Amino acid sequence: ETGVTQSPTHLIKTRGQQVTLRCSSQSGHNTVSWYQQALGQGPQFIFQYYREEENGRGNFPPRFSGLQFPNYSSELNVNALELDDSALYLCASSFRTGVMGTEAFFGQGTRLTVV
Amino acid sequence: QKEVEQNSGPLSVPEGAIASLNCTYSDRVSQSFFWYRQYSGKSPELIMSIYSNGDKEDGRFTAQLNKASQYVSLLIRDSQPSDSATYLCAVNSPGGYNKLIFGAGTRLAVHP
Numbered sequence: 001e002t003g004v005t006q007s008p009t010h011l012i013k014t015r016g017q018q019v020t021l022r023c024s025s026q027s028g029h030n031t032v033s034w035y036q037q038a039l040g041q042g043p044q045f046i047f048q049y050y051r052e053e054e055n056g057r058g059n060f061p062p063r064f065s066g067l068q069f070p071n072y073s074s075e076l077n078v079n080a081l082e083l084d085d086s087a088l089y090l091c092a093s094s095f096r097t098g099v100m101g102t103e104a105f106f107g108q109g110t111r112l113t114v115v
Numbered sequence: 116q117k118e119v120e121q122n123s124g125p126l127s128v129p130e131g132a133i134a135s136l137n138c139t140y141s142d143r144v145s146q147s148f149f150w151y152r153q154y155s156g157k158s159p160e161l162i163m164s165i166y167s168n169g170d171k172e173d174g175r176f177t178a179q180l181n182k183a184s185q186y187v188s189l190l191i192r193d194s195q196p197s198d199s200a201t202y203l204c205a206v207n208s209p210g211g212y213n214k215l216i217f218g219a220g221t222r223l224a225v226h227p
Binding site for chain 2: 043090105
């Protein structure tokens, strides 16, 4: 167990809807990163939150957005869902000091299916 | 050229053998390297991290890093059927934040 928890574990949404995924970081960690993993692929970096601000973003459109709260937990929001958004969404927790971070530990993931 | 490349496999080894998994990366300034294990339907689990050239051993696992060749490998000694999983190589992208760039993973199958 990594101490990183995500909810929900599974979700089915209809194309065009909006979804919010949640992540509680490991105790002592201050950074949360979100990744999307399509079937048969490695995780792709969506964005990272540090000190409640987005701090780095991958090649994802603005309809992917997020938040980090004072307790370091985080949300990933996806608007106007598309079929290609169907994937495993992973939250990774780490501790950052300065410009470098420690090892990242993943939660169990949220399996999103868009129909 | 992909930023992090791995052979997709499957790599099939008999129980008790050494499994050798390889990874190359394109960004010369990368500083941190990780191996994650992912069982089917589960999330990635960190098994090794390496930051300096050379070998790092942890139990049955040995990570090897050669920055000059931009090459990272993972050796699993005395492979067990429970080691059957996809192994993901990840490289920490430089640039001020802890972004991981993953390869597509190598599927390892250990047969009795």
